[in-house]
Amino acid sequence: MRAWRWDLFCRVIDNFGDVGVCWRLAAELGARGHAVRLWIDDASALAWMAPQGAPGVTVQPWGDQPPDLPPGDVVVEAFGCTPPPGFVARMAAATPPPVWINLEYLSAEPYAERSHGLRSPQFAGPGAGLDKWFFYPGFTPATGGLLQDGAAVGDDPAGARGWLRAQPWAEGWRESDRLVLLFGYASLPLPGLLQALAGPPTTLLLPPGGLCDRLQAEPLPAGLRLAALPHVSQPEFDRMLAATDLNLVRGEDSFVRAQLCATAPFLWQIYPQDDGAHALKLEAFLDRYLAGSPPALVGAVRQCFHAANGLAPWPSALPEPAAWRALHQAWRARLRAQDDLCTQLLRFVKGRPG
Secondary structure: OOOOEEEEEEOOOOOOHHHHHHHHHHHHHHHOOOEEEEEEOOOOOHHHHOOOOOOOEEEEEOOOOOOOOOOOOEEEEEOOOOOOHHHHHHHHHOOOOOEEEEEOOOOOOHHHHHHOOOEEEOOOOOOOOOEEEEEOOOOOOOOOOOOOOOHHHHHOHHHHHHHHHOOHHHOOOOOOOEEEEEOOOOOOOOHHHHHHHOOOOEEEEEOOOHHHHHHOOOOOOOOEEEEEOOOOOHHHHHHHHHHOOEEEEEOOHHHHHHHHOOOOOEEEEOOOOOOOHHHHHHHHHHHHHOOOOOHHHHHHHHHHHHHHOOOOOOOOOOOOHHHHHHHHHHHHHHHHOOOOHHHHHHHHHHOOOO
C-alpha cells in the first residue's frame, strides 16, 4: 500500500477527547509511513499528551485565517468539523480530488452499522461536486473498528503495575492497595461511589480536573486515600489503565482505552446531553458489553454504569470482582480480534475513487 498525504482536521470542543482521538489516529498513520498534517484549533494539550511528537506528523494551527495550503491525498474531518471553505475549494479544484472522510463519533447504536461507509455527494458550496464518506468507529465487524495502538500493554498488568509504582508521583503508595482510577467529569455522583468502594485499602488515582478538586473536598470513608496525578502522555495513560484494579473513565478516548488496554473492569461516565440521548447510547453499549453474561452479573454491572451517570443509585457494593474481570477480559478479546480502525481506514481509502 502506497503512502498518502493526510490532512486531519480537529476542533477541541471541551476536555481532551477530541484531540486525544485525533492524535492517536495521526500518530498511528505516521507510524505506518504516511505523512499527516494535523490541523487543530487548540494544540495546548499536546504539550503533555504527546510531548515527543510523532514521526510523520506535523501540527498545523487552525485559526481564523488558515494558510492557503494545498490539500493532501486524504482529508479527514473529525466529528463533523468541516475544513475551512478555502481549503474545501482547493479540494474541489484538485485533480484527482482527495478522498474526503467524516470520522464520526463512536456509538454502539444500530445506526453506526447502517451509516458506516455511506457516500454523501456535495451539491452546493465550495465542495460542490465532491463526495464525502462517513466512517463510523464501532464495536462490530460491520463498523470501522477501534484505534488499538498500545493495547498490548494490557497483556502484562504486572509489568504495568511495576511501571506505575516506579513513577516519582507514586511515592508513598501502599503496595497492597487496590488501585482505582477516577477519570470522570466533575458531575460524577460521588457519595454512593465512595461508600461502594469503602472497605479494602484503596488508592484513588485522580488525574487533574474538576473531579479531583471535588474529591479533595469530600470526606472519605475508611480505607480510601487520594493520589492526585499530574498530566501524563497517552502511552503513560495506557499503562496506568493496565495497572489498576478498576477504571472509571469518561467521554470517548479514555472509554476506548479502558476496554483495550486493561484487563481490569471499568465504568463509563458518558458525556451528558441535554436531551437525554446519552442514556440511549449507554444502553446500546451495555447491551453489547453484557450480552451472554449471567443475569445476576448483568444486573449488578448495569446498575453501576447507570449510577456513574446519575441514572440509578449506587449499590452498597460493587459487582463480584473475579466475575466482572472475566466478563471484561472476554469483551477485550473480542474487540482485539477485529481489524483496528487505522487498518480499516486505510483499506477504505484504497477502495475509493480518486
